Amino acid sequence: MNKVILILSDALRYDAAVAGMGYLGHLVEARLASLYKVIGELPSMSRPMYETIHTSLPVFEHGVVSSIVVRRSTKPNVFESAVRGGKTTAAAAYYWFSELYNRAPYNHIDDREVDDDSLLIQHGRFYFKDEYPDVELFATAGMLVRKFSPDYLLLHPMGMDYTGETYGADSSEYRNQAIRQDMWLATLIQEWMQLGYNILVTGDHGINADKLHGGTTPDVREVPLFLIRPGFPGQGNTGEVLSMLQIAPTICRLLDVPIPGTKKAIPII
Ligand SMILES: [Zn+2]
Numbered sequence: 001m002n003k004v005i006l007i008l009s010d011a012l013r014y015d016a017a018v019a020g021m022g023y024l025g026h027l028v029e030a031r032l033a034s035l036y037k038v039i040g041e042l043p044s045m046s047r048p049m050y051e052t053i054h055t056s057l058p059v060f061e062h063g064v065v066s067s068i069v070v071r072r073s074t075k076p077n078v079f080e081s082a083v084r085g086g087k088t089t090a091a092a093a094y095y096w097f098s099e100l101y102n103r104a105p106y107n108h109i110d111d112r113e114v115d116d117d118s119l120l121i122q123h124g125r126f127y128f129k130d131e132y133p134d135v136e137l138f139a140t141a142g143m144l145v146r147k148f149s150p151d152y153l154l155l156h157p158m159g160m161d162y163t164g165e166t167y168g169a170d171s172s173e174y175r176n177q178a179i180r181q182d183m184w185l186a187t188l189i190q191e192w193m194q195l196g197y198n199i200l201v202t203g204d205h206g207i208n209a210d211k212l213h214g215g216t217t218p219d220v221r222e223v224p225l226f227l228i229r230p231g232f233p234g235q236g237n238t239g240e241v242l243s244m245l246q247i248a249p250t251i252c253r254l255l256d257v258p259i260p261g262t263k264k265a266i267p268i269i
Contacts, residue, residue: 011161012203020178056261076260164207
């Protein structure tokens with residue numbers, strides 16, 4: 001089935017995911033999922049990586065060079081490819097996604113909840129506080145799937161980033177948030193697998209012990225990619241290292257829509 005859910009956990013480090021996410025680890029062990037390490041693009045900042053993940057373009061090409069660049073995407077992207085291909089799109093995500101693919105600047109009343117087929121994110125639920133609880137957002141994503149059966153759903157929780165920037169990556173709060181996200185996601189992922197969704201779980205960047213990201217070191221660059229494909233066996237822990245530029249082509253291949261980007265990074269399936 002050509003349906004995809006991307007769980008983009010903000011600031012989810014590779015090591016924190018592997019150590020803390022026991023349900024996803026179980027799917028890897030049971031060979032129902034494949035685990036890869038992704039080397040993030042630079043700078044390891046949020047809004048530039050949101051655009052890179054959805055366009056397969058490095059920052060100097062898409063121009064969202066910093067998180068303070070507030071404008072819509074000007075490049076072919078996953079949401080655009082999906083809508084042009086007649087697919088239904090949805091997101092439960094931070095408001096910067098509304099600004100990149102729907103409208104900029106974000107209006108916290110008009111843009112918080114949208115159901116509009118003329119938009120690139122047709123069914124959007126956009127929060128604007130970094131401390132918005134992940135578990136509330138996960139319930140919203142569950143609702144979007146049950147109510148609209150989107151072909152492409154972006155689920156983008158901020159809890160890892162918020163705890164990492166508040167307490168640092170070397171803290172029980174940050175590490176335990178990975179355990180909590182995994183616990184809350186387990187029942188949803190189980191339901192979505194049974195519905196036939198392809199599911200990707202990754203991060204936009206990591207975070208360091210100094211409570212920030214943006215630099216070039218492995219702690220802020222290395223994120224996981226768990227890939228679940230119902231009906232296909234997983235490969236377990238592949239030990240493979242991927243480029244972040246491969247995520248958009250992989251999503252589009254799974255959706256069976258044209259791949260955005262000018263350099264055409266290689267899909268992993
Ligand atoms: Zn981020």
